Amino acid sequence: MKTDLQYAIERNVATNRRAVENYNLLRQQEQNLAAEALELVLDSESLANN
Incomplete structure (x- = not known):
């Protein structure tokens, strides 16, 4: 099971990619x-010049 920190990191990574x-x-x-x-x-x- 993912922790809140893992979810936050994944959201941050996605935001940084965008x-x-x-x-x-x-x-x-x-x-x-x-x-x-x-x-x-x-x-x-x-x-x-013309």
């Missing part, structure tokens, strides 16, 4: 936005 997944998703979104921003800057520079 936190890591969310962090990784946010980092990926940040990288995607940075790439889009760079593309917009390059596009605007290209338009300015």
Whole structure:
């Protein structure tokens, strides 16, 4: 039989896993936005030079 501590540890582990997944998703979104921003800057520079 599991103790309250074991249940608490399992819940904490699950929460930490979700936190890591969310962090990784946010980092990926940040990288995607940075790439889009760079593309917009390059596009605007290209338009300015024409």
